[in-house]
Amino acid sequence: xxxxxxxxxxxxxxxxxxxxxxxxxxxxxxxxxxxxxxxxxxxxxxxxxxxxxxxxxxxxxxxxxxxxxxxxxxxxxxxxxxxxxxxxxxxxxxxxxxxxxxxxxxxxxxx
Amino acid sequence: xxxxxxxxxxxxxxxxxxxxxxxxxxxxxxxxxxxxxxxxxxxxxxxxxxxxxxxxxxxxxxxxxxxxxxxxxxxxxxxxxxxxxxxxxxxxxxxxxxxxxxxxxxxxxxx
Numbered sequence: 316x317x318x319x320x321x322x323x324x325x326x327x328x329x330x331x332x333x334x335x336x337x338x339x340x341x342x343x344x345x346x347x348x349x350x351x352x353x354x355x356x357x358x359x360x361x362x363x364x365x366x367x368x369x370x371x372x373x374x375x376x377x378x379x380x381x382x383x384x385x386x387x388x389x390x391x392x393x394x395x396x397x398x399x400x401x402x403x404x405x406x407x408x409x410x411x412x413x414x415x416x417x418x419x420x421x422x423x424x425x426x
Numbered sequence: 427x428x429x430x431x432x433x434x435x436x437x438x439x440x441x442x443x444x445x446x447x448x449x450x451x452x453x454x455x456x457x458x459x460x461x462x463x464x465x466x467x468x469x470x471x472x473x474x475x476x477x478x479x480x481x482x483x484x485x486x487x488x489x490x491x492x493x494x495x496x497x498x499x500x501x502x503x504x505x506x507x508x509x510x511x512x513x514x515x516x517x518x519x520x521x522x523x524x525x526x527x528x529x530x531x532x533x534x535x536x537x
Binding site: 356403418419 | 430457461466468469470474485518524528
């Protein structure tokens with residue numbers, strides 16, 4: 316069973332717009348991560364937010380975490396065509412070594 | 427630095443055949459993972475190795491075996507392939523159980 320579930324499943328926006336993706340999870344976590352996957356490639360780590368953090372920034376990425384609602388959001392500002400990819404949230408299982416991935420949000424940025 | 431490498435990139439098997447997927451990392455990471463990704467889904471953990479000499483089952487281990495040959499290499503074996511094992515297989519490694527580094531994947535078709 317999957318811990319994280321992303322919403323929406325797919326998102327299509329124009330270049331320059333902001334893209335927001337949401338992730339919900341079921342059990343307590345130590346951290347939450349976001350990954351990007353370009354078509355036909357492996358996943359690339361974007362950002363990690365710990366359970367005691369509420370917001371984190373990295374370049375054009377902004378991640379929030381609400382542990383009371385068991386949810387996180389990833390905001391990509393001023394999107395570019397190169398941001399077209401699938402984005403996955405991933406959580407630990409509370410124990411350490413396992414990372415559990417959601418089904419992902421497919422983002423399409425139109426030039 | 428090659429990062430995480432996987433061989434082969436593509437493979438077609440007949441039902442009942444066996445094969446081994448190879449994975450190697452040159453980042454001196456302790457932990458290594460095998461995932462499968464089916465169309466429109468996130469990654470599901472097959473097996474992982476928290477450190478050299480240890481392996482543990484993930485979410486979907488049935489039909490697979492693994493070997494952590496040394497710190498660098500972690501192989502995945504299908505003893506008797508089934509059509510349900512048609513998937514893309516990803517190997518990943520990490521130093522700390524977070525921020526996993528992924529290989530390019532092996533696309534396996536079982537007919």
